[in-house]
Amino acid sequence: SAVISQKPSRDICQRGTSLTIQCQVDSQVTMMFWYRQQPGQSLTLIATANQGSEATYESGFVIDKFPISRPNLTFSTLTVSNMSPEDSSIYLCSVERPPNEQFFGPGTRLTVL
C-alpha cells in the first residue's frame, strides 16, 4: 500500500487567485496522477506527473491553468491558477503500485467564491 497526504485538506479562495496543493507519498514512486472531482461527479484525470519530466495533460486541461511540479520521487504539487467558481472541486493525487493498483490521497476540497 501507500500512505498519501495532501495539503491543504480544504480551502476557500477568491476568484482570480491561485492555490497550490501538495501531495506527499511515504515511499518513492515513479508516476503520480492528479484528478479532479466536481461536486456529485466522478473523477477526471487532469495530468500524469513523472519525476524529472514535464507533466502530461489530458484533453481539456492545460499547463498554464494547472501547472504541476514533481521535484522528487515522493512529492508533487498542483497549482490551480486564476481560479473561478467553476474550479470548485475536490482535487486528488494518486500513485501507482504494480501490477495495476492506484492509491489515492484524501483529496483537497476547494471552494472558489
Next chain:
Amino acid sequence: LAKTTQPISMDSYEGQEVNITCSHNNIATNDYITWYQQFPSQGPRFIIQGYKTKVTNEVASLFIPADRKSSTLSLPRVSLSDTAVYYCLVGGQAAGNKLTFGGGTRVLVKP
C-alpha cells in the same frame, strides 16, 4: 479505453448481498477489470481486480463471464459502512495505465 456502464444507484439492507453489474462491451484482450470504492470526503480505494471467471478476496467477489463484456461485483452481507460509490474500470496493466472513471454506482445500505 473501454467505456463502462453501471446503474446509477442501488438500495439495500444490512445483511443482504449486493450485486453491481458493469457493462464493458468493447473491452480489449489485455484489459483487466477493477473496482474501486469511494466514501464521502475520501479518495477511491481499490477493492478487487480480475481478468476472467471469478476472483474473491476478504472484501468482495468479482464474477466475469466468458465473453468478458460485463462483470459483477458482489458484496456479501453488507453493513451500513458499505454505503459508498462503487466504480468499475477497465484497462491494461502496463505501468502508467491511466484510470478512466465512469459514473459509478451509489449504494445506500439501510438499517
